[in-house]
Amino acid sequence: MEIGKEIIVKVERFNNEGDGVCLYNNFVIFVKAALINEEIKIRIIDKKKNYAVGEIVEILIPSESRKIPLCPYYNTCGGCGLMHMDQNMQLELKKEKIKSIFKKICKIDVDIKEVCAYNNLYYRNKITLRVEGNKIGYYKEKTNELVDITECLLCDKRINEILHEIREFINYYSSHKISEVMIRTAKDETMVYIDNINKRWLNKFIEKLSNVNSIYVGDDLVYGIDSINQKINGLVFDMSPKSFFQVNLETASKLYEYALKDVENQNITVDLYSGTGTIAISLAKKSRRVIAIESNKNAVKDAKNNMLLNGIDNIEFKGGKVEDLIKQLKDLNIDTLVLDPPRTGSDKLSLKMLLKIKPKNIVYISCNPVTLAKDYNILKEEYQIKEIKGFDMFPNTHHVETVMILEKKDV
Numbered sequence: 001m002e003i004g005k006e007i008i009v010k011v012e013r014f015n016n017e018g019d020g021v022c023l024y025n026n027f028v029i030f031v032k033a034a035l036i037n038e039e040i041k042i043r044i045i046d047k048k049k050n051y052a053v054g055e056i057v058e059i060l061i062p063s064e065s066r067k068i069p070l071c072p073y074y075n076t077c078g079g080c081g082l083m084h085m086d087q088n089m090q091l092e093l094k095k096e097k098i099k100s101i102f103k104k105i106c107k108i109d110v111d112i113k114e115v116c117a118y119n120n121l122y123y124r125n126k127i128t129l130r131v132e133g134n135k136i137g138y139y140k141e142k143t144n145e146l147v148d149i150t151e152c153l154l155c156d157k158r159i160n161e162i163l164h165e166i167r168e169f170i171n172y173y174s175s176h177k178i179s180e181v182m183i184r185t186a187k188d189e190t191m192v193y194i195d196n197i198n199k200r201w202l203n204k205f206i207e208k209l210s211n212v213n214s215i216y217v218g219d220d221l222v223y224g225i226d227s228i229n230q231k232i233n234g235l236v237f238d239m240s241p242k243s244f245f246q247v248n249l250e251t252a253s254k255l256y257e258y259a260l261k262d263v264e265n266q267n268i269t270v271d272l273y274s275g276t277g278t279i280a281i282s283l284a285k286k287s288r289r290v291i292a293i294e295s296n297k298n299a300v301k302d303a304k305n306n307m308l309l310n311g312i313d314n315i316e317f318k319g320g321k322v323e324d325l326i327k328q329l330k331d332l333n334i335d336t337l338v339l340d341p342p343r344t345g346s347d348k349l350s351l352k353m354l355l356k357i358k359p360k361n362i363v364y365i366s367c368n369p370v371t372l373a374k375d376y377n378i379l380k381e382e383y384q385i386k387e388i389k390g391f392d393m394f395p396n397t398h399h400v401e402t403v404m405i406l407e408k409k410d411v
């Protein structure tokens with residue numbers, strides 16, 4: 001099968017990134033934007049020892065789930081790589097992705113009933129964009145090639161309005177010196193962070209963004225309030241520019257409800273990788289004492305402030321890495337421990353320590369099923385899966401959030 005050859009194939013399944021997987025004389029070919037059961041004519045564009053890559057030349061029998069992507073940058077940016085399929089197919093793909101990852105890494109069949117979705121477009125409350133001259137946008141997937149965008153359909157509409165203003169600014173003041181922009185929205189407030197600016201144009205920038213509530217240049221607040229206020233599940237959270245906050249508020253709200261649904265009247269609960277304290281503060285009314293660990297100093301500061309904002313006083317926020325501080329939990333009798341680590345997952349020593357600490361229940365929230373499954377492989381020595389559910393936190397992308405509720409094996 002030489003490069004450039006054109007063949008007709010049927011799409012058998014998806015890989016974890018949502019590419020179509022086809023077989024030709026039992027040889028695997030990956031094809032971007034091809035849907036299950038479609039019959040397609042493809043051209044081979046790359047060939048390796050065990051697989052080839054093809055591109056669609058013509059769709060001969062299209063899937064009923066095929067959609068025309070709404071985003072004008074769909075073909076260049078890669079940020080909304082699943083926009084060519086309807087959401088039902090996206091949810092099915094994400095469910096199968098979690099199942100196949102657990103099968104491969106843990107050798108088990110997980111009983112995952114569904115991946116829930118609550119929105120599809122305009123859901124992101126934060127984006128980070130690159131700026132080069134008068135261009136502003138995302139880097140094309142796996143490249144340093146900037147795709148100049150006027151709007152992103154995954155973002156809150158207010159983000160696109162602010163993007164429009166910033167675009168006009170960088171076009172007019174070409175010696176601006178900005179190379180990175182972060183735009184964040186909360187229920188009633190908005191925030192902009194830029195890494196740098198030509199001091200001559202700072203006042204013009206602030207003037208241009210007169211509707212924004214908080215503007216930072218690097219670590220310096222140059223206009224308005226130092227943090228913006230988000231509301232979720234009846235609680236309020238202030239967040240500064242460098243603190244993590246879930247990007248899809250509607251879905252995060254349902255995820256938190258599900259993750260903590262079995263936690264009631266507990267004595268000691270723990271929130272590892274606690275960010276601005278969303279989970280710890282949600283636990284505070286369900287538990288006598290809460291301990292939270294987070295390494296980002298800004299997030300810990302926000303979290304302590306958020307505890308006071310919500311009229312709560314039973315959480316100990318510990319600043320530092322989980323792997324350094326987890327031994328402090330050794331002699332506690334923990335009822336529920338929640339962990340929500342970054343994409344890289346938790347680390348082996350912390351997980352081994354958890355096996356010694358033995359919380360009665362563990363709730364693991366993850367944005368990466370691969371590290372979730374690898375970490376479960378360690379935890380499974382003492383814990384079994386009680387429930388597992390997916391949440392479509394990032395519709396139109398191949399990413400999926402998973403909540404895994406674990407119970408001790410001997411219970």
Ligand SMILES: C[S@@+](CC[C@H](N)C(=O)[O-])C[C@H]1O[C@@H](n2cnc3c(N)ncnc32)[C@H](O)[C@@H]1O
Binds near residue numbers: 244278294321340
């Ligand atoms: C996915 S976020 C979860 C935040 C929070 N649970 C929420 O829902 O908003 C992961 C958090 O882990 C923090 N983090 C990353 N590595 C860490 C480590 N080794 N120890 C403690 N916190 C860490 C990050 O700063 C981030 O706030």
